[in-house]
Amino acid sequence: MTFTFTEYSALDYLKIDIASNYGDHNGQDLEKLNFEDRIRWFDQQEAAGNLVDLIESADDPALYFSGLQAYRDTLDGNPTGYAISLDACSSGLQILAILANCEKSARRCGMINTGKREDAYTSLFGDMQNQADFNLSAGRPDLKQAIMTSLYGSVAMPRQLFGEGSDALKLFYYIMETEIPGAWSLNLALKGLWQSWATEHEWVVPDGFEVSMAVEENMINEIQLFGEPVEVFTKQAKGTPKGLSLSPNIVHSIDGMIVREMVRRCYHNPKRIREVENACNIAIKRRERRKSASGHGRKKDKELRALWERYLTSGFLSARVLDLIDEKNVNIVSAHAVMDMIQTLPVDPFPVLAIHDCFRVHPNYGNDLRRQYNRIMRDLCASNILGDIATQITGRRQELKKIGNIADSILNADYALS
Structure with missing residues (x-):
C-alpha cells in the first residue's frame, strides 16, 4: 500500500515545532492548526522580525527558544541535535477507534484524513453546544476530562461535571454514542470482560509484554505506635463482582506496546x-x-x-x-x-525519545516517524489483538465483531501525529 500523506522538509518541521511550542496567539492555539497554517504563521513572524520578541510570551519559552536556535543553525549549515515533538491526537480514542474499525470515530482523532488537524475534545464540545437547548456551563477543559475518563470506563467525572440525571449528562452520553459510536461501544464492551471475583486479570500483548492486573481492596488496620493507636492502610487481593479498571488497562497495555514498537522500528x-x-x-x-x-x-x-x-x-x-x-x-x-x-522499516534508523504519546525526533526524520506510526496503527486495526486479549482474560475464545474496514485509510492520515 502506497503512502500518500503530505510530507515536509526538516526546516518545515522546525517551523511547525516552533509554532506549536509558542502555543496561543491572539486567542488561537497554534498547536491545533494544520501544519501548513503553522508554517505560514512562522513565516509571517519571521518576515516581520517578531520571532525573538515572542520568546517571553510563548507557552513553552525554553522549547520555543531552542527551536529557534536549531532553525538558525540549520540555515547557517551547522548541525543540530534539537528534536521536534509530534504528539498523537487523543491516543486513547485513536486506539479504541482503530480496534473497533469505526470510520466515524477515526475521523474525530486524526486516524483518517478530514482535511484538517482534528481536536476531538473541541469538536465534541461543539456538538454539545450546538444540540443543547439549555445553558451549558461546562467548558472544553472540563469536557476533555469527562471524555477521557468516560472512555476509560469512568462514570464519576461526567456525573460530577453535569450532575446526576441532568439533561446535560443525558446529552453528553448521546453525543458519545452517536459521534464516536465504535469507540464508545468498544469501551462499554471491554467492561464486560471483567471476571467476577477473580483476584487478577492477565494477558500478554504481541511483543511479549506480560500484563497482570491485580484486583485489590484497601484494608485499614490499627496498630500501636509509642502507645498510641495508628491506622495503617494495606492492600489485599480480593475479587469483586464488577470493576471498571479493566477497560483502561487493556487500552494502556496496547498504548505502551505502540511506544515500544515505534522505538524498535525507528531505531533498528x-x-x-x-x-x-x-x-x-x-x-x-x-x-x-x-x-x-x-x-x-x-x-x-x-x-x-x-x-x-x-x-x-x-x-x-x-x-x-x-x-x-x-x-x-x-x-x-x-x-x-x-x-x-x-x-x-525506515531505510535510515533514528533514535526516538517517547514520553507516553509524544515522540521527539531529529527534524530530518519527521516523515519517517509519522509513516511508522501510521503503519503500526494500520496493522493493529487489521489485527485480532482485541479478540486475543479477550480470549486470554476470559479463558474462552472471543471473536469481537468490527463495524468497518478502515485499515488501509489509516496509512495516509496526515494528522495521526501532529
Whole structure:
C-alpha cells in the first residue's frame, strides 16, 4: 500500500515545532492548526522580525527558544541535535477507534484524513453546544476530562461535571454514542470482560509484554505506635463482582506496546536486519516448512516461538522478533511475513525519545516517524489483538465483531501525529 500523506522538509518541521511550542496567539492555539497554517504563521513572524520578541510570551519559552536556535543553525549549515515533538491526537480514542474499525470515530482523532488537524475534545464540545437547548456551563477543559475518563470506563467525572440525571449528562452520553459510536461501544464492551471475583486479570500483548492486573481492596488496620493507636492502610487481593479498571488497562497495555514498537522500528540495527534477511532468504530458497525446524532449545528459540504464537493468535507481528531470528531458528516463523515487515522499516534508523504519546525526533526524520506510526496503527486495526486479549482474560475464545474496514485509510492520515 502506497503512502500518500503530505510530507515536509526538516526546516518545515522546525517551523511547525516552533509554532506549536509558542502555543496561543491572539486567542488561537497554534498547536491545533494544520501544519501548513503553522508554517505560514512562522513565516509571517519571521518576515516581520517578531520571532525573538515572542520568546517571553510563548507557552513553552525554553522549547520555543531552542527551536529557534536549531532553525538558525540549520540555515547557517551547522548541525543540530534539537528534536521536534509530534504528539498523537487523543491516543486513547485513536486506539479504541482503530480496534473497533469505526470510520466515524477515526475521523474525530486524526486516524483518517478530514482535511484538517482534528481536536476531538473541541469538536465534541461543539456538538454539545450546538444540540443543547439549555445553558451549558461546562467548558472544553472540563469536557476533555469527562471524555477521557468516560472512555476509560469512568462514570464519576461526567456525573460530577453535569450532575446526576441532568439533561446535560443525558446529552453528553448521546453525543458519545452517536459521534464516536465504535469507540464508545468498544469501551462499554471491554467492561464486560471483567471476571467476577477473580483476584487478577492477565494477558500478554504481541511483543511479549506480560500484563497482570491485580484486583485489590484497601484494608485499614490499627496498630500501636509509642502507645498510641495508628491506622495503617494495606492492600489485599480480593475479587469483586464488577470493576471498571479493566477497560483502561487493556487500552494502556496496547498504548505502551505502540511506544515500544515505534522505538524498535525507528531505531533498528541495520546489521541485525541484514542478518535476519539472510536467514530468511536461506529459508525461502530451501523452501523449508516452518514446522520442520524449531531451533535448538535455546532461550532465544523459546522466546521467538512464544512471540510467533502471539502473532498467530493476534495477527500483529512485533518487531521484537528481529532481535531473535537466526539461521538456526528461522523456520519457527514465516520468512515471508518477516521480510514483509522489514520492508516497512525506515531505510535510515533514528533514535526516538517517547514520553507516553509524544515522540521527539531529529527534524530530518519527521516523515519517517509519522509513516511508522501510521503503519503500526494500520496493522493493529487489521489485527485480532482485541479478540486475543479477550480470549486470554476470559479463558474462552472471543471473536469481537468490527463495524468497518478502515485499515488501509489509516496509512495516509496526515494528522495521526501532529
